Amino acid sequence: MAADEELRAAHQKLQADFSALCRTKGAEEIETVASQLSQLKLMLAECELLYPQPPSPGGFDVDSLVIARDVAEIGALSSVHAKDTDSFDRYWSQLKPFYLDLPTYLPPSDNYEPIVGLSLLRKLSSNSISAFHMALEMLPAELVRESPYIQHPVLLERWLMEGSYSNVWRERQNVPREEFQFFVDMLMVTIRHEIASCEEKAYDSLPLNDVATLLFYNSLPEVLEFAKERGWHVNPTTQTVEFATKHAERSAAEGEERIPRRATITSNLHFARELESIV
Template sequence: MSSLPQLYQDLKRAFDARPTDLKKCGQLLAKLKVAVIENGLFPPRPEAKESDLIVARDILEIGAFWSIRSKDVPSFDRYFAQLQTFYTDYNAILPPSPREYPLRGLNLIRLLTQNRIADFHTTLEALPIDALHENPYIKHPVNLERWLMEGSYSKVWGAREEAPAEEYKFFVDSLIGTIRNEIASCEEAAYDSIPLKDAALLLFFTSRSDLMTFAQQRGWQISLVDEKIIFSRKGEEKAEIPKQKLILANLSYARELEQIV
C-alpha cells in the first residue's frame, strides 16, 4: 500500500484542477489500476479494510468521469462495469458514494445513445422507485427516453442546458447528432429543396457555418443566391404503371371467365 495513497492524492489533485489535467489523470489511473489489483482491492478481498475499499471505489469513479471528459466511451464502460461490484455487492458495507447516481445516470444516457432501449429499462428496474422520480441524475435520462419515444426532439435539444452535470452534455450531443441525421433523411425524402433558415431551425443549428458543414457532409447542394438547400436524389427512378397492358390483361381475364361461366 506504500505507493497507493500518494498516487491517489496526486490523482485527486489532477482531477480537481480547473481545467482537469486529463493527460496526468490518464497516466496516474494506469498506475493506480495496477496498484489496486496488487493490493487486493479489485476484486475486493473479504479482509480488505473499509477505508481501502472506499479509496478503490473513488479511483474507479474518477476513472469513469475522466473517460467521459476524454470522450472515451469504451473506457467508461469498463470503469462502470467494475464499479458495479461496489455499488451492488458492497452497498450494505460501504457508505453511499455521492458519485454513484451521477454515474448511474450517465450509464443510462449511454444506453440511449446506443439505442439499447431494452437494456435501458432493465437497468431502471434495478433502481429504487424513489430514485426514478426524485433523483435528478436519473430523472434526466428518463425524460430523454420519453421525449425520444414521443418524437419531441425540441425537448431533447433543450435538455442539454438542463443537464444535472457537465458530463451529461457529451451524451446529449451524441443524441442530437443521431436526431439530426434522422430529420435530415426525412427532409431528403419529403422535399426537393428547403430554405436555409428553415433547415437550420429543423436541424437545431444556431450557426450558419455548422449548417453548411452538415449539408456538405450529406452531399446537399447549397444555393446562396436563392438561400436554400437542394436535395440530391441520385439514382431515383420514376416507376411508370403500364396502364394499357393492365387494361388489356383485365379484359382478357374477363372474357375467359365469361366463357367458363
C-alpha cells in the first residue's frame, strides 16, 4: 500500500515536532512527539509497515518504507531525549529489519550511523560487553573504521578494557552527537559502581577525598549520595569512607574469597592525582 495523504501529513507533523524537541528539550515537546509516534505506529501497523519483510517483486513501495524507517528513527532519538532506555531498545528492535534486510532497497538514511553508534553505546552503558562485540562484528569493517559515530563507542570500549577510566571521563563531553551524552553519562554510572566494587574488596576504608577522586566526583554531596547508595559509612570526624561492613557482607556471600585489588586501586589513584596536577 502506497503512503496515503494522511500518513504523509502525520509524518511531516512528527518531523516538525521532533525538530522543536531538539531545539527546546522541553517536557511538553517530548510528550507531543510521543503522542505523534503512538498515532503513527498504529497507522504503520495497519499498513503492515511497522516490522516490514523484504519486499516481493512488484510489491515494493519505497516511499512508505522510508516513512516507516524515519518514524522508528525519530522514536529512537526522542527516547534518548526522554531518557527512556526501554523505549530506545524497542525502537532499535523495530529498526533492525530496515537496517539489516532492506538496505539495498531503500535510500541511505542520515540517522543510520548515529543510531547504530547509540545502540553500541547503549550496550556499553549496561555493561553488556559480549553483546557489544557481537554487534560490532556484524558491521562492515569500513563503517567501523571510518564512522565517527561508531568509532566513539569503540574507543570508549577499548579504554574500559584497559581500565583507563580517566580517559573515558575526559572524553565524556566530546560526543559526536548530543544524544550520545545520555548513554555516556549512564556509562560513567556503571564505571563508578565497578570502581566502588574494587574499593570495597581492596580496602576497609579510604580518605573521603581519595574516594571522590577515584569516582570522578567534584563535590562532597555527590560523594555522600553515592556512599549512601552503596551502603558505606562516612566518618565525619576522620573524613574517611568505611567499607568494612560492606566488605564483610560481600566476603561472606562469596565464601570469604578475597580478590587482591589493592595494587590496582593504588595505581589508579596515583594516576588520577598525577592527572589532576597536569591539568
